[in-house]
Amino acid sequence: MDTGARLDALRRIQVLLDSAFRVPGTRIRFGWDPILGLVPGLGDFVTAAFALTVLIHANRMRVPRIIQLRMAVNTLVDLAIGAMPFVGDVGDVFWKSNARNFALLERHASGAGRVTAGDWIFVTGTIAVVLALAVLPVILILGLLSLLSQALMAPRAT
Numbered sequence: 441m442d443t444g445a446r447l448d449a450l451r452r453i454q455v456l457l458d459s460a461f462r463v464p465g466t467r468i469r470f471g472w473d474p475i476l477g478l479v480p481g482l483g484d485f486v487t488a489a490f491a492l493t494v495l496i497h498a499n500r501m502r503v504p505r506i507i508q509l510r511m512a513v514n515t516l517v518d519l520a521i522g523a524m525p526f527v528g529d530v531g532d533v534f535w536k537s538n539a540r541n542f543a544l545l546e547r548h549a550s551g552a553g554r555v556t557a558g559d560w561i562f563v564t565g566t567i568a569v570v571l572a573l574a575v576l577p578v579i580l581i582l583g584l585l586s587l588l589s590q591a592l593m594a595p596r597a598t
Contacts, residue, residue, distance in 0.1 A: 513567075
């Protein structure tokens with residue numbers, strides 16, 4: 441299958457997942473992704489499966505690694521949002537990782553798109569936030585344990 445045919449097939453799936461329907465009287469579009477998300481795990485599975493397909497094609501088309509990493513981060517943000525019941529489904533209407541990833545693939549598959557500082561900032565910033573969120577609870581627990589041990593070790597007045 442040539443690159444154009446691959447992109448056309450992926451575009452059709454992306455439209456179905458992200459923008460097949462429109463909320464009447466608005467510019468808000470959504471697809472099957474948030475609808476499938478109403479079934480616990482199903483929307484996340486479909487998003488992850490499509491994202492993996494896009495990443496495989498991005499790799500085959502020699503899209504720069506930082507762009508592939510950005511696609512993966514877009515998907516992880518989508519999955520994190522989608523993990524919240526109902527709120528995640530509404531979030532899927534606005535954070536369209538499939539559309540974002542497909543736009544990155546389309547821009548860079550031809551070799552015309554250049555890696556920008558914004559790509560690096562997005563990936564680096566997101567990784568920094570995730571690491572901070574992972575480390576913060578550890579710091580808080582250690583601080584609480586320290587306070588607790590100080591309270592237990594303090595001499596008592598009799």
